[in-house]
Amino acid sequence: MQNLKNKTVVITGGASGIGFATAKELTEKKAKVIITGRQKDSVEKASKEIGAIGIVSDQSDLIQIESLVKNIAAQFEKIDALFINAGIAAFAPVSAISEEHYDTIMDINFKGALFTLQKFMPLLNDGASVIFLSSINAHNAMENTAVYAASKAALNALAKVAAIELAPRGIRVNTVSPGPVNTPLWGKVGMNEEQLSQTAALIQSKVPLKKFGSSEEIAKTVVFLTSDDSSYTTGAEFIVDGGFNLNTLVG
Numbered sequence: 233m234q235n236l237k238n239k240t241v242v243i244t245g246g247a248s249g250i251g252f253a254t255a256k257e258l259t260e261k262k263a264k265v266i267i268t269g270r271q272k273d274s275v276e277k278a279s280k281e282i283g284a285i286g287i288v289s290d291q292s293d294l295i296q297i298e299s300l301v302k303n304i305a306a307q308f309e310k311i312d313a314l315f316i317n318a319g320i321a322a323f324a325p326v327s328a329i330s331e332e333h334y335d336t337i338m339d340i341n342f343k344g345a346l347f348t349l350q351k352f353m354p355l356l357n358d359g360a361s362v363i364f365l366s367s368i369n370a371h372n373a374m375e376n377t378a379v380y381a382a383s384k385a386a387l388n389a390l391a392k393v394a395a396i397e398l399a400p401r402g403i404r405v406n407t408v409s410p411g412p413v414n415t416p417l418w419g420k421v422g423m424n425e426e427q428l429s430q431t432a433a434l435i436q437s438k439v440p441l442k443k444f445g446s447s448e449e450i451a452k453t454v455v456f457l458t459s460d461d462s463s464y465t466t467g468a469e470f471i472v473d474g475g476f477n478l479n480t481l482v483g
């Protein structure tokens with residue numbers, strides 16, 4: 233994949249997990265990469281490690297999104313790809329969903345993603361690529377995930393509409409929906425060690441490939457969508473889940 237050289241790519245939530253693995257592969261392919269995150273220390277450490285530019289910015293805060301756009305516009309004028317990856321997961325049964333649970337997830341995963349795309353639109357080069365990080369939870373019922381699943385389903389709907397609206401500029405908009413991926417996200421969902429290992433074992437047993445994916449395996453698909461190799465692909469959703477969504481009836 234030679235055509236990533238000197239492309240300017242912005243990745244939200246790029247200091248860990250899938251965002252970081254994508255940023256690393258893109259810098260190795262000589263793209264200019266800007267990563268964001270909420271925590272100064274981790275953004276600085278991650279960007280230094282891979283030779284990216286790190287900017288502290290909270291995806292749920294419209295004022296911070298606007299200043300991020302201004303900051304990047306001052307350095308690069310235009311960008312070639314935008315990977316809207318930042319997201320959180322938290323679990324609660326419908327009976328116990330609080331307004332705070334709802335707002336926290338929706339503000340980052342959906343509202344923040346929507347306004348990140350909107351505010352970056354003037355900076356996107358014609359022919360640019362936009363990638364949203366969704367989840368197979370957008371399609372599948374898993375207990376305690378109502379708000380998380382809704383935030384990702386909303387993202388999928390947004391991506392399809394944006395693909396139509398941005399097509400006249402040659403801008404492609406696609407979605408990547410991972411299954412279970414071994415990232416720091418799982419340590420932040422509020423489960424103790426025992427609950428986490430029980431949940432992981434249960435999930436793993438139901439994945440046809442019998443394992444969690446790695447961040448690097450998801451990054452490969454994002455990098456493909458970032459590159460010109462995917463030049464005829466827009467409005468698509470790439471499910472990268474070891475076959476988890478197949479819901480096999482026997483076995």
Ligand SMILES: NC(=O)c1ccc[n+]([C@@H]2O[C@H](COP(=O)([O-])OP(=O)(O)OC[C@H]3O[C@@H](n4cnc5c(N)ncnc54)[C@H](OP(=O)(O)O)[C@@H]3O)[C@@H](O)[C@H]2O)c1
Binds near residue numbers: 271289292318366368
């Ligand atoms: N891991 C999985 O099994 C899985 C499966 C399907 C989909 N996903 C999705 O994949 C995406 C990446 O998650 P991951 O698994 O790689 O988890 P991760 O390692 O926790 O990475 C998420 C990154 O997003 C950042 N972030 C969170 N809230 C943010 C905000 N408001 N503004 C800016 N950055 C923010 C986090 O940094 P700070 O908290 O320091 O800001 C972190 O660096 C998420 O959208 C997640 O929903 C994950």
